[in-house]
Amino acid sequence: MIIAVDGPTASGKGTIARRLAAHLDLPLLDTGLLYRAVGQQVWLNGGNPDVEADAVTACEFDDELLADDILRSEDVGGLASRVSVHPGVRKKLFERQRIFATQPGGAILDGRDIGTVIAPEADVKLFITASVQERARRRWLEMTDRGIEVQLAEVEADIARRDARDINRTDAPLKAAPDALIIDTTSFDRDQVFETVLEAVEQTL
Numbered sequence: 001m002i003i004a005v006d007g008p009t010a011s012g013k014g015t016i017a018r019r020l021a022a023h024l025d026l027p028l029l030d031t032g033l034l035y036r037a038v039g040q041q042v043w044l045n046g047g048n049p050d051v052e053a054d055a056v057t058a059c060e061f062d063d064e065l066l067a068d069d070i071l072r073s074e075d076v077g078g079l080a081s082r083v084s085v086h087p088g089v090r091k092k093l094f095e096r097q098r099i100f101a102t103q104p105g106g107a108i109l110d111g112r113d114i115g116t117v118i119a120p121e122a123d124v125k126l127f128i129t130a131s132v133q134e135r136a137r138r139r140w141l142e143m144t145d146r147g148i149e150v151q152l153a154e155v156e157a158d159i160a161r162r163d164a165r166d167i168n169r170t171d172a173p174l175k176a177a178p179d180a181l182i183i184d185t186t187s188f189d190r191d192q193v194f195e196t197v198l199e200a201v202e203q204t205l
């Protein structure tokens with residue numbers, strides 16, 4: 001069983017994917033981490049994230065980097081968003097995601113293009129979304145909780161910028177697969193969303 005969990009930044013897809021993985025005892029790959037590692041590696045190499053050749057070279061990152069907390073930072077998220085537009089980067093990361101998706105016993109992957117490009121044959125495709133304002137509010141709360149001082153408007157502008165990059169890139173843009181279940185979490189709490197998701201998954205079992 002392959003479960004694809006796609007959606008824009010701060011939609012809550014990561015939380016849903018983690019809960020599903022624990023509940024169903026399936027391995028989970030947060031594919032955003034791969035792009036984050038490439039973004040961080042470009043920076044470590046002194047390269048330019050907007051130059052495809054630099055970003056492709058950075059795909060040869062050491063796997064230890066994936067466990068580094070720095071990958072979770074907003075700065076690295078911004079770099080990831082920039083390197084992810086390059087077809088050469090997406091091609092380099094494809095095989096690794098494909099192997100994970102097709103492992104015996106099944107898998108859950110969360111990202112932007114799992115249901116459309118990485119595993120179009122997925123048994124369950126979820127597209128988790130929420131309004132920009134709500135996603136900005138959640139991200140802002142999370143950052144404020146971590147002691148990061150930032151304006152809500154700034155967070156919202158950053159999210160809108162990342163959405164635009166994800167949606168408008170020509171290679172594997174962010175979009176729901178035609179057969180995806182679209183879940184708008186704007187006015188639901190986490191438990192309500194999880195119930196809905198679980199029902200959808202159980203229907204396919």
Ligand code: C5P
Nearest residue numbers: 031032033035080081084111112113162
């Ligand atoms: O999901 P996360 O915020 O960690 O992803 C970081 C960036 O990597 C995103 O802004 C997106 O541009 C890119 N990404 C992607 N395809 C994926 C996962 C992430 O383009 N499957």
